[in-house]
Amino acid sequence: MSFKDNLLKKININNTSNKVISSIGPPDSExxxxxxxxxxxxxxxxxxxxxKRDLDLYIKGNPEEKGEILVLDNELAIYxxxxxxxxxxxxxxxxxxxxxxxxxxILNDSDVVISKKEESVKxxxxxxxxxxxxxxxxxxxxxxxxxxxxxxxxAYADGVIESLSLFGELLGFRSPPKAFKxxxxxxxxxxxxxxxxEIMFGPIVIYSLAYNTLMLIDKPVGMFNKEKMEYFxxxxxxxxxxxxxxxxxxxxxxxxxxxxxx
Numbered sequence: 001m002s003f004k005d006n007l008l009k010k011i012n013i014n015n016t017s018n019k020v021i022s023s024i025g026p027p028d029s030e031x032x033x034x035x036x037x038x039x040x041x042x043x044x045x046x047x048x049x050x051x052k053r054d055l056d057l058y059i060k061g062n063p064e065e066k067g068e069i070l071v072l073d074n075e076l077a078i079y080x081x082x083x084x085x086x087x088x089x090x091x092x093x094x095x096x097x098x099x100x101x102x103x104x105x106i107l108n109d110s111d112v113v114i115s116k117k118e119e120s121v122k123x124x125x126x127x128x129x130x131x132x133x134x135x136x137x138x139x140x141x142x143x144x145x146x147x148x149x150x151x152x153x154x155a156y157a158d159g160v161i162e163s164l165s166l167f168g169e170l171l172g173f174r175s176p177p178k179a180f181k182x183x184x185x186x187x188x189x190x191x192x193x194x195x196x197x198e199i200m201f202g203p204i205v206i207y208s209l210a211y212n213t214l215m216l217i218d219k220p221v222g223m224f225n226k227e228k229m230e231y232f233x234x235x236x237x238x239x240x241x242x243x244x245x246x247x248x249x250x251x252x253x254x255x256x257x258x259x260x261x262x
Contacts, residue, residue: 003140006132007166009044016041017125024076024117033074038121042070044128052083053091059083060127068114076120081112141257145250152246155212161186164205167253170261176201179223182236184210190220198224203256205249206236215242216249 001009020038025031042049047058047070056072057063069079069086079086088096089109096102115123144166151159164186167173173188180187180201189204202220207213215235221228234240244252 001133003134003136004144004166006134007136007169008162010129010132010134011165011169013041013044013125013128016044017121020121021118024121033076033117035072035074038072038076041121041124041128042072044131045124046127046131047124050083052087055087055091057083057086070120070124075116077109077116078114078120078123079109079112080114085112136261138258138262141254145254148250149247152212152214157207157209157212160207160212160214163250164188164207164253167250167257168205170257171253173205176204177223179229180204180221180232182206182233184208185236192220194222196224198222203243203252204232205253206242208236211238213238214246214249216244216252218243218252 016037020034020041023031023034023037025033042058045058045060047060047068048063050057050059050063058070058072060068063083066082067080069081069083071077071079071086071090073090085105088102089105089112092102092106097106114120144163148160148163148167151157151163165188168188172190174191176187176189177191177199179199180189186207186209187204189201192200194200200220200222202217204217204221206215206217208215217232217235221232223229231240235242
């Protein structure tokens with residue numbers, strides 16, 4: 001796989017993980033964990049599916065040996081034990097429940113559980129990303145820049161957004177807070193919070209889906225600063241000149257990644 005493909009896969013892993021985490025409810029909640037999305041995440045992991053009784057067990061390593069096992073249910077518990085032991089604890093037969101020793105295991109699994117819920121999702125997320133080769137050089141960045149510029153020239157919005165998301169991932173850019181969201185625009189930027197509580201957003205990349213225009217504000221904008229917020233809104237509307245526009249934005253992003261990572 002190319003660096004670009006691996007980076008896109010990393011973005012997909014992160015998005016999939018976040019979707020699962022957002023579906024997990026608090027203790028005693030009736031909310032159901034999004035198991036279908038978790039299954040997609042596990043398919044990108046080093047864990048393989050094994051059916052045991054009525055359980056979907058995702059096992060890392062040899063299924064006949066003791067190791068890490070995730071049970072795909074609302075709890076998303078990861079166990080460090082054998083598949084047979086997990087089956088006993090999670091789906092015991094009546095015969096098994098008669099044994100006092102087994103009953104203790106069934107009632108208390110803290111001796112073998114490594115993690116549950118969000119923590120388990122983050123563990124799988126990390127292991128998925130660990131399988132990817134994310135090393136890159138300047139030529140990889142130049143390829144992303146060229147593809148973004150070509151997409152702009154052809155008014156191919158999906159291609160522009162893909163290139164921006166790749167650069168954004170490398171730079172740690174995030175989606176805009178509510179005050180910076182604008183209709184028909186794809187916006188990403190660096191997000192920080194001052195001690196006063198003011199959110200600072202920027203540098204800001206703004207791609208207008210309606211007009212196929214790409215703009216950059218290269219300095220952070222504070223959401224409590226009315227003058228700078230008005231400047232941001234006017235740039236989006238095309239009434240104020242941005243710091244950089246068009247292909248210059250992709251060049252700026254490429255150079256920012258080089259400065260940060262290479």
